[in-house]
Amino acid sequence: MGLLAAYRDISTPAYRWRRCSRRLARNRVAMQSKRTSARALHSEVIRYDFSLQTNIEARMSRSVLGSFLGIVFLMSAGCEVASAAQHRSYVIDYYGDSTVLVPVDKPDHTAPAILQSELTQRCRFPVTVNNRAVTTTRAIDALNGTNGYPSTFAAAMTMSKANMVIANYGINDARLKTSEADYRGAMQSIAQLVRTHGKMMVFETPNPVVDGAQTVIWDGENQWIGMLDVTLVELAKSMKLPIVNQYEYFMSRGNIAPLLFDGAHPTNATVRVKALRVADVVQPYVCPSH
Secondary structure: OHHHHHHHHHOOHHHHHHHHHHHHHHHHHHHHHHHHHHHHHHHHHHHHHHHHHHHHHHHHHHHHHHHHHHHHHHHHHHHHHHHHHHHOOEEEEEEEOHHHHOOOOOHHHOHHHHHHHHHHHHHOOOEEEEEOOOOOOOHHHHHHOOOOOOOOHHHHHHHOOOOEEEEEOOHHHHHOOOOHHHHHHHHHHHHHHHHHOOOEEEEEOOOOOOOOOOOOOOOOHHHHHHHHHHHHHHHHHHHOOOEEOHHHHHHOOOOOHHHEOOOOOEOHHHHHHHHHHHHHHHHHHHOOOO
């Protein structure tokens, strides 16, 4: 009887209505919960999108600012480099005999003058080359301050503002038959003094001469110059110094007479060739980056 009564109760319309009402209520709660979750998700998406956009804009701003600052830095660095180049300078003292002084009537066409112009053009900053040559001099004269030199070489180096010293002696040493040992000793002392005063030393061998072209040029003098040339090349190698071997270069040309207007001194064209050869050797030390 109890089971039958229960069956009759759940089969009534009232029971079914109550059951359906409860089910609808549960569905409404579930739908409401889903709507709330959807709105929360939408809000989160909006917040993420805004955050992402803000982040991108911030990065773009930093990138633009960084690029601008980079341009300013490069412009500033370029100005500093240009300014440094404008204020940079280099000084060379060029020692030698009358072959460095010619042409006497055209000082702007001498080897030191041509070297100055050439290096200034190549290096793009002022290079000053002082002509310290004195006619008829030997290496020992430059060292001791004799035969026209106003002071000893040691005193000259103390007063000199030069960064580099070039020395070209040998023709008059050969004319007076200076021994290899004495010539080497004088040139070595010159180089040591240059180094002691923190300067760069560069040797230059003399140009050859035509034997007998002048009364002062004795037969065999050019061969003596060749002997001193070998001595100076060996000295440069032992001291690890750069050298411009003019003697060897011009002797390799064959007939040297057309290169010398009096058998000993170079023509204007030869002076220029000698100066440019010196420039090729010293440029890496004067302006290494060019």
